[in-house]
Amino acid sequence: MGAKIDQGGFPEAETAEDLARNLAAVKARIGAACARAGRDPGEVQLLPVSKTVDEQRIRMAYDAGLHTFGENKTQEARAKAEATADLDIDWSVIGHLQTNKAKYVARFAAEFQALDSLKVAEALDRRLQHEGHSLDVFVQINSSGETSKYGLAPENAPAFVRELPAFSALKIRGLMTLAVFSTDETRVRGCFRLMRDVRDRLRQEAPDGISVDALSMGMSGDFEIAIEEGADVVRVGQAIFGPRPLPDSHYWPGGAP
Numbered sequence: 001m002g003a004k005i006d007q008g009g010f011p012e013a014e015t016a017e018d019l020a021r022n023l024a025a026v027k028a029r030i031g032a033a034c035a036r037a038g039r040d041p042g043e044v045q046l047l048p049v050s051k052t053v054d055e056q057r058i059r060m061a062y063d064a065g066l067h068t069f070g071e072n073k074t075q076e077a078r079a080k081a082e083a084t085a086d087l088d089i090d091w092s093v094i095g096h097l098q099t100n101k102a103k104y105v106a107r108f109a110a111e112f113q114a115l116d117s118l119k120v121a122e123a124l125d126r127r128l129q130h131e132g133h134s135l136d137v138f139v140q141i142n143s144s145g146e147t148s149k150y151g152l153a154p155e156n157a158p159a160f161v162r163e164l165p166a167f168s169a170l171k172i173r174g175l176m177t178l179a180v181f182s183t184d185e186t187r188v189r190g191c192f193r194l195m196r197d198v199r200d201r202l203r204q205e206a207p208d209g210i211s212v213d214a215l216s217m218g219m220s221g222d223f224e225i226a227i228e229e230g231a232d233v234v235r236v237g238q239a240i241f242g243p244r245p246l247p248d249s250h251y252w253p254g255g256a257p
Contacts, residue, residue, distance in 0.1 A: 033227035049237030127167035140166040144180035174214030192229035
């Protein structure tokens with residue numbers, strides 16, 4: 001449909017002007033992708049991913065109108081949440097979670113996008129009940145079939161979702177995935193189409209009170225393709241904040257190669 005895969009060359013964002021320019025460019029690309037797909041840009045939520053971004057630049061982004069940020073390492077997210085407690089920020093944890101860190105996520109996060117284990121669901125629910133609030137959650141699906149990635153196999157998603165009503169503090173919003181890291185648009189697009197198929201099937205089978213409507217998929221390099229294939233949330237970091245100092249494998253342990 002015209003979208004391209006971008007795996008590098010992201011513009012730096014050291015100043016407020018840089019950040020505003022990058023953000024405007026990302027929003028324009030979201031708008032163009034929506035136009036190609038016949039969608040309303042208002043249907044697509046931009047989740048800025050601030051991993052490795054320091055507090056000063058998070059504050060600049062907040063001043064630019066971004067009040068929700070995604071982090072994939074719990075310790076880093078927790079530290080930033082504490083450092084910016086004076087700001088009205090919603091934190092979304094988008095990376096793999098160990099059960100012993102569920103208590104931290106339950107304390108500071110508004111959203112968790114990587115649920116793929118009933119043990120984690122139980123740990124989160126228990127801590128959330130103790131804290132007295134709920135948490136928006138996406139179920140992570142391994143759409144590429146890569147053993148290096150976390151997430152449920154698509155065929156295991158229905159049985160997993162059927163267990164979720166037991167965890168009343170988890171408010172299921174939808175499904176999340178990381179597509180294959182490739183310059184082959186056909187392979188990337190295939191991951192997103194599979195997610196749409198899984199979502200449509202789960203809509204028919206999900207228990208009462210469990211919503212799997214939203215699709216969180218697409219990052220800086222492929223979010224336009226994701227939008228064309230039905231993404232409701234796109235997780236964009238480098239296209240807003242500039243390139244990271246290390247490859248993705250450092251930030252997604254067990255994730256993208």
